[in-house]
Amino acid sequence: MVVPDTNIKNSNDLIFSLDIGTKTIVGIVGVHENGKFKIIESCIKEHNRRNMYDGQIHDIEGVTRIIKEIKKELEEKLEIPLKNVSIAAAGRALKTYRFKTNKDIDSTIEIDNNMIKALEMEGIQNSQKLMDEEIGKKDLRYYCIGYSVVNYFLDDNFIEKLEGHKGKKIGVDLLATFLPQIVIDSLYVAVNRAGLEVSNMTLEPIAAINVAIKENLRLLNLALVDIGAGTSDIAITKDGSIIAYAMTSIAGDEITEAIAKSYLLDFDSSEKLKVRLNKEEEHKFFDVVGIEHQYSTEEIIKKIEGVIDKLAAEISKKIIEYNGVAPSAVFLIGGSSQIPKLNEYIAKYLKLPEERVVLRDLSFIESIEGISKLHNGPDMITPIGIAMEGANNKYKNFIQIYLNGEEIRVFNTDSVKVADVLILVGYNPRKLIPERGKDFIYYLNNEKKIEKGEIGKPAEIIVNGAKGNLKTVLQNKDFVEVKDSTRGEIRDIYLYNIIPIYEKVILNGEEVRVLKEAKVNGEIIEENIQIHEGDRIEYYKNETVYNLLEDLNIDEYNIFKNGEQVGIYENIKDKDEIDIKLKSNKNFLETEENEIDLIVNGESKKFTYTEEEFLFVNIFNYIDFDLSKPKGKLVLKVNNRDAQYMKVLENGDNVEIYWSK
Incomplete structure (x- = not known):
């Protein structure tokens, strides 16, 4: 086994990764030792035909065949079988949607984190519906692999944080990113047919950004652009996290086609010429009719400058679209990122200094040994990232x-x-x-109550x-x-909860209730009945001293309220003390005293009264029972039967008064 300076005993100790790209497939074998990833062997093979388009496998057998070749070559070098592999799904398969969602809420409830997360979930689901409508394939399943909040709104106004506020409507503007199931399935099938099991899977932009932009740099607003053959994939960081992924459908193949049209070359010859533009100053080649040409890199670039400008414009436009403004810096990776002057044009469109738009290669990567086994170019960032993800075991x-x-x-x-x-x-x-329960509506003295x-x-x-x-x-x-x-329940409402049954005045030292009569839907009610939706309640009470005295049928009198003499039309309120003196100076309340023996809540009690009859309602003037703070439904019974307030009590009656839960 040709593995120097390692302690590998079997293939389980190895990290085998594959970057399955549109143009090439890169295999890397390494080992994780002492906190570093050590590259032991690598293998790069180009597709001999177009097995893939824009990161999506179209010919599974064609891709499987190349994976088998890479696997066999590496196994022969290592003299050990390879069983498990780390792979990545192409970022160009991602779909990103921005969507604003609003939700009406109860304005009396404080907004909490669960409400906010539920709002965000609804935004993601709405984004997925939008995606399904645009794609038109309901059977194509997508996974939401992440989202970022752009803005929150409270009552249609921007707000930085919703939690703790109150309002009638909350909203969120978010960016959701989705990955199709078909991409995952095709990768799994190709790898499995090559005799390998997937041990880890990540996404190409995530793998690339984890190498190119370390976590300690993600507080900065940075853009990573992976310019491949068919598409240019963009990842953006801000405030410590990856906030967006984007893609443009214009990339390296556009440059290749421009060269082919300008110099009458086939696609493969144009591709080779494009690759040499950043390596050589002079170029000799034959066109398809056999004419030899010789041009400098500068001349060729000038010829295709319009396409380079277009590519830079599209990339810059996407960055602005998803970031809102130009980022602090842009890192370029991928094979086509090496096109001369591309970084200058991107800097121009983003209005950044040219030194802020730079190529990223393997030279700056830490914690990796054996990089010399790979060529040091920006197209190796993603393969290294996939290998490191396998080593770190972050994705399973x-x-x-x-x-x-x-x-x-x-x-x-x-x-x-x-x-x-x-x-x-x-x-x-x-x-x-x-949700709050349904509102309960009734009418009190012809006024609508809710x-x-x-x-x-x-x-x-x-x-x-x-x-x-x-x-x-x-x-x-x-x-x-x-x-x-x-959903909350509808409140139970009882008659005595809404009419002034508990209001009373002190009349010549004795409590007298101000309520005279109550009606429900036109019927006089003397019990604490439950009120139903839409009921119409009417009640009548003594509002003034005049009403009170009229009710008592008193003609000649002097009136004192709370110690001061007042007129007959003086308003009265709960707890007022009213003293009435007949002009003959005889207290009209002075009558013969009577006695009655009752059993009240199981106890024998004797009551002395001056009225002609002892009514049920009078008992509240003699017992300690607080009606001002309802604790449920008020139950009133005499001799085990429901009692009415005006029922006349007799000696020996059994009275029960209590709150029912």
Whole structure:
């Protein structure tokens, strides 16, 4: 086995990666030792025919054949079989959509993180619907591999953070990125047919950016552009994370075609000439009719300068579209990034200094040994990135999550959260936010009254038996249970909750209630009945001293309210003290005292009263029972039967008064 300075015992110790590209397939074998990735062997083979277009496999057998050749060559060099491989899906297969979603909310509820995450989920699902409509293939399944919030809105106004605020409407403008299932499946099939198992999978732009732009640089607003043959893939970092992926359909092949048309060359000859433009100053070649040409690189570039300008313009336009403004710097990778003057034109369109648009090659990469086994060019960034992802073991294909008992397969692009799984299965995010119950409407003295419904219970998210939330990070084989939020109940309203049954004045030292009569839908009611939707309630009470005295049938009097003499039309309110003196100076309330024996809530009690009859309602003037703070439905019974307020009580009656929950 030709593996110097390593302790490898079998193929499981090796990291084997494949960059399956449109023009070439690159195989790298290395080992992770002492915190570094050591390249042991590599192999690069070009497609002998167009097996792939724009990163998508079209001829699986053709791709499989080249993978087998690379595998065999590396196995012969290493003298050890290769079984597992790390691969990547092309960034050009990604679809990115920007969508703004609004949601009406209860203005009395404080906005919390669950409401915000539910709003974001709805935005992602709306983005997916938009994508399905544009693609027109409902059976083509896409995975959302990430999204970034552009802006939040509260009542249609921009706001930096929603949490803690209140309003009638919340909104989010976000960028969602999707990867098609077909891309993954075709890669798996080609690799499996070559006798290999996929041990790790990532995305080409992620692999590239993890090498080209380290995490400690991602606080900066940077753009990475991978210019390949069919497309130019863009990744943008900001505030410590990757915020967007984009793609243009113009790339290296446009340059190749321009050279072919300018000098009457076939595609392969034009491609070879294009590759030499950044390596040689003078070029000799024959066109398709056999005429020999000799031009300098400068002359050729001048001839195709319009296409280079167009490519730079398209790339710059996409960067601005997804970043909003020009980034702080742009890093160029990929084989076609080496076209002379391309970086100058990109700098011009982005209005950046030329030194801020630079090529990235392998020379700056740390923690890697054996780079000399590869050519040092920007086209090697992605292959190295795929190998390093395999070494770091960050991505493990798919993980299995059990959602409400159902097994879900999730593409593991990064730390998978509960929200990612719910998005994948199309869970309705509105089920996460509790709703207020239906409003209860009734009419009180011909005035419309509205009682708000109760707030429902919020959704519950349980991960492996413990309380979780939408941001809970999931591991392989985790169990997730989601209990939908509920809608609140309609409030139970009783008559005594809405009429002034508890208001009273102190009349000559004794409590007298101001309520005279109550009607529900035109019928006089003397019980605490439940009110139904649309009921019309009327009540009459003594609003003034005059009303009170008229009710008592008193003609000649002197009136004192709270110690001061007042007129007969003086308004009265709850707890007022009214003293009435007959002009004859005889207190009209002075009458013969009577006694009655009752059983009240199981206790024998004797009451002395001056009225002609002892009515049920009078008992509240003698017992300690607080009617001002309802604690449920008020139950009134006499001798085990429902009692009316005006019922006349007799000696020995059994009275029950209590709140029913």
